[in-house]
Amino acid sequence: MNPQADLQEPLLSTRDLGDDIRTKATEPPVRLKFRTIGIWTIMTQVPASHSQWTLPGRSILEEYKKLRQTLPTVYRFLKECYNTAPHMMVGHVICGIWQSTQDSVALYLSSRILNILQAGITTGNIDGPALIRAIAFRVLFTLGSSVMEKFRLSAIETLSTRIGYLFKERAIKASLWLDLPTYEEPEVSEKLDAALNGRGYRSPAWTMLDTILGKVGQYAGIFSKLGTMHGILRSQRGGMLFAPMFLVKAVIDLYDEESLWETTAYMWASNPHYGRMSSLVGLVEKARHRMEIISDGLSNYIHGEWVKARRLLGDTSDDTPDMLLDNQRSLPRVFISSLIEDVPLLFYSIQVYFDPMSFSLSTLALIQQGSQLLTSNIYWIFKGRDSMLQTFHQINELYAIENIENKLLDGNLNYPEDVPESRGMGITFENVSFSYPRTTITSPEVIKDVSFNIKPGQVVVIVGINGSGKSTLLKLFNRLYDPTSGTIYVDGIPITSFVAADVRRSAAMLFQTYSHYPLSIGENIALGRPEIAGLLRLDEEIDNEDEKALLKKTVVIEGVKEAARMGGSLDLIHQQKSGFESVLQSSTDGWCTTSENLSQGFKDKMAEVKNATDLSAGQWQRLALSRLFFRAQSDLVKLVAADEPSASLDPMMEYELFERLRNLSTMQGKTMIYVTHRFGYLTKHADLILVMQEGELVEQGKHADLVGLDGEYAKLYRLQAEAFTPAANETKNE
Numbered sequence: 187m188n189p190q191a192d193l194q195e196p197l198l199s200t201r202d203l204g205d206d207i208r209t210k211a212t213e214p215p216v217r218l219k220f221r222t223i224g225i226w227t228i229m230t231q232v233p234a235s236h237s238q239w240t241l242p243g244r245s246i247l248e249e250y251k252k253l254r255q256t257l258p259t260v261y262r263f264l265k266e267c268y269n270t271a272p273h274m275m276v277g278h279v280i281c282g283i284w285q286s287t288q289d290s291v292a293l294y295l296s297s298r299i300l301n302i303l304q305a306g307i308t309t310g311n312i313d314g315p316a317l318i319r320a321i322a323f324r325v326l327f328t329l330g331s332s333v334m335e336k337f338r339l340s341a342i343e344t345l346s347t348r349i350g351y352l353f354k355e356r357a358i359k360a361s362l363w364l365d366l367p368t369y370e371e372p373e374v375s376e377k378l379d380a381a382l383n384g385r386g387y388r389s390p391a392w393t394m395l396d397t398i399l400g401k402v403g404q405y406a407g408i409f410s411k412l413g414t415m416h417g418i419l420r421s422q423r424g425g426m427l428f429a430p431m432f433l434v435k436a437v438i439d440l441y442d443e444e445s446l447w448e449t450t451a452y453m454w455a456s457n458p459h460y461g462r463m464s465s466l467v468g469l470v471e472k473a474r475h476r477m478e479i480i481s482d483g484l485s486n487y488i489h490g491e492w493v494k495a496r497r498l499l500g501d502t503s504d505d506t507p508d509m510l511l512d513n514q515r516s517l518p519r520v521f522i523s524s525l526i527e528d529v530p531l532l533f534y535s536i537q538v539y540f541d542p543m544s545f546s547l548s549t550l551a552l553i554q555q556g557s558q559l560l561t562s563n564i565y566w567i568f569k570g571r572d573s574m575l576q577t578f579h580q581i582n583e584l585y586a587i588e589n590i591e592n593k594l595l596d597g598n599l600n601y602p603e604d605v606p607e608s609r610g611m612g613i614t615f616e617n618v619s620f621s622y623p624r625t626t627i628t629s630p631e632v633i634k635d636v637s638f639n640i641k642p643g644q645v646v647v648i649v650g651i652n653g654s655g656k657s658t659l660l661k662l663f664n665r666l667y668d669p670t671s672g673t674i675y676v677d678g679i680p681i682t683s684f685v686a687a688d689v690r691r692s693a694a695m696l697f698q699t700y701s702h703y704p705l706s707i708g709e710n711i712a713l714g715r716p717e718i719a720g721l722l723r724l725d726e727e728i729d730n731e732d733e734k735a736l737l738k739k740t741v742v743i744e745g746v747k748e749a750a751r752m753g754g755s756l757d758l759i760h761q762q763k764s765g766f767e768s769v770l771q772s773s774t775d776g777w778c779t780t781s782e783n784l785s786q787g788f789k790d791k792m793a794e795v796k797n798a799t800d801l802s803a804g805q806w807q808r809l810a811l812s813r814l815f816f817r818a819q820s821d822l823v824k825l826v827a828a829d830e831p832s833a834s835l836d837p838m839m840e841y842e843l844f845e846r847l848r849n850l851s852t853m854q855g856k857t858m859i860y861v862t863h864r865f866g867y868l869t870k871h872a873d874l875i876l877v878m879q880e881g882e883l884v885e886q887g888k889h890a891d892l893v894g895l896d897g898e899y900a901k902l903y904r905l906q907a908e909a910f911t912p913a914a915n916e917t918k919n920e
């Protein structure tokens with residue numbers, strides 16, 4: 187490959203796919219258009235029948251139609267925003283309108299001063315009292331505006347906080363009720379992200395309201411400026427001719443520019459050299475890579491590769507796509523657009539040339555200033571009509587997240603109330619196959635026609651090599667996903683007949699990728715039973731004299747301690763300064779303005795703010811196990827399942843853990859399922875071993891039977907056993 191070719195990548199290239207792409211039979215055909223600009227690729231979607239030129243009138247009519255559909259929700263949104271602080275909201279709107287009209291009032295007051303001055307200059311006799319009055323009005327107006335502005339800013343603080351959190355809470359609630367397949371849909375996560383974080387630094391809901399109020403202000407600004415200009419021009423000859431000229435520049439600019447935000451566009455940094463540079467910078471920036479950079483001596487390599495990628499990137503710009511598109515405008519277009527700005531002045535100059543006495547200098551100055559303000563106002567109104575439509579659409583999306591339908595259909599039987607009494611859960615798989623909804627692997631079926639029967643109270647071990655589908659089976663047990671074919675029965679009834687939340691509540695699951703909650707150690711354990719976990723934080727909410735509640739809290743604390751002991755985390759809790767209340771991983775980000783001349787006290791405080799308590803992998807695993815044991819304390823829990831729970835544990839702890847988990851089955855009758863790579867204690871005591879291989883259940887039975895079969899299980903078992911028995915020749919040498 188010729189590196190020079192990369193250096194000379196064109197700034198803009200267009201590749202039009204041309205073909206109509208039908209996404210769904212019901213959707214209209216669309217064309218996808220790709221172009222590369224700077225480091226970006228921009229994909230735009232255009233209807234296949236879209237002609238290049240649309241009549242402005244027609245598109246405005248379409249916009250109006252779209253706008254009308256969104257209006258009921260926008261009304262609801264405005265009403266809810268208003269209800270957060272009615273008086274403050276009214277004040278805020280009034281101040282906003284005042285702010286937008288203040289240019290024109292200032293213009294009007296200035297015109298009075300200028301007229302008095304002009305009359306004075308012409309006649310040599312100034313009307314002193316009138317001048318003082320005019321100046322006093324101007325000063326008073328400025329003072330009034332400052333007071334209004336102050337109020338507006340403080341109202342924004344309160345309103346944006348209240349409105350921001352009101353809608354954030356809704357988004358959190360809506361998000362928490364989504365099941366896994368729904369949550370994993372990119373469209374859904376995008377919607378949730380937009381509702382929770384938005385684009386700006388303020389909350390999305392506030393930004394939307396601000397856009398609407400800003401637009402109201404813009405209209406008020408236009409009307410007030412038109413009024414002022416009318417007042418100034420009314421008495422001038424040809425004054426009314428002047429009016430359309432404000433529009434010329436705004437309209438020309440509008441048609442002259444191309445805004446990505448007005449189309450359906452998706453842009454991403456596609457330049458491979460830029461991508462590589464960003465990845466390498468990521469290695470430098472993130473603390474978690476530093477250990478390997480130092481110990482593996484990666485510094486030279488990373489630096490060298492960055493320089494190489496930088497050279498290959500050449501002068502390809504990384505400015506934002508909007509800016510790059512703007513730079514594409516040709517010189518004559520830029521020139522004409524700037525020249526048009528001066529048309530009003532030109533018009534007046536010609537008029538003055540033919541009739542010098544018809545204008546005063548002050549009028550000219552005011553016209554020039556006023557026309558610029560008006561032109562810009564009109565431009566933004568036109569320009570913003572799409573952003574307004576977009577805002578209305580976003581408001582509708584904000585509410586739509588509350589109505590996202592879960593993909594897994596809920597049943598209506600209650601578990602365990604609607605099944606015969608038993609302390610453990612019976613699970614049957616009948617010809618179950620499963621593929622993950624969003625997968626990129628070549629053979630998507632990760633569970634293939636699997637059938638087995640687990641009786642209540644049994645100890646079951648699932649074994650198999652990496653990627654054979656063990657963890658996936660676990661996810662099907664408590665209906666995180668539904669099989670793509672086949673049926674799962676819980677206590678003889680199809681799992682889909684039960685209320686999904688009931689089945690999940692009856693299972694204690696420890697997944698391979700368990701959560702490290704950035705909360706207190708106590709909560710990390712107590713969250714095994716969320717229905718009572720809140721009692722741990724009781725002091726914050728109740729009166730200490732509520733003895734009943736305090737008693738309940740003591741019971742929870744005792745339960746948490748017992749679970750901590752069972753999971754092996756009691757010692758580590760005792761090591762923490764604040765015991766159960768130690769908060770894990772709550773590091774705070776701060777900004778320091780300089781790194782120079784920092785006193786020791788300053789540095790110590792900074793370190794204290796940033797400090798976070800973290801645990802080792804093994805300690806986190808013990809906490810997760812304690813959480814599992816805490817959940818298992820509930821009589822409602824009939825199935826305990828753990829995926830590789832001993833991966834980070836020492837052998838002693840592992841043995842104790844197996845014993846304790848097995849006791850849940852032997853002493854309490856709960857069904858126990860254990861996923862592991864290790865053969866030994868548990869496999870020997872298991873009532874049933876399921877051997878998975880590439881998504882298939884290749885063998886099932888007890889340890890002795892499977893060893894006797896001399897198949898996959900026996901092979902894996904022997905491999906591990908040999909690792910711990912001295913090889914024949916080693917023994918001889920000794």
Ligand SMILES: Nc1ncnc2c1ncn2[C@@H]1O[C@H](COP(=O)(O)OP(=O)(O)OP(=O)(O)O)[C@@H](O)[C@H]1O
Pocket residue numbers: 622624625626627632650651652653654655656657658659698
């Ligand atoms: N969320 C997911 N989306 C798509 N594919 C997945 C997902 N999780 C797992 N897979 C794929 O499913 C297959 C089975 O994975 P699974 O985690 O069940 O295997 P496993 O036997 O538990 O492996 P290990 O022993 O490494 O934990 C793998 O090919 C994996 O790539």
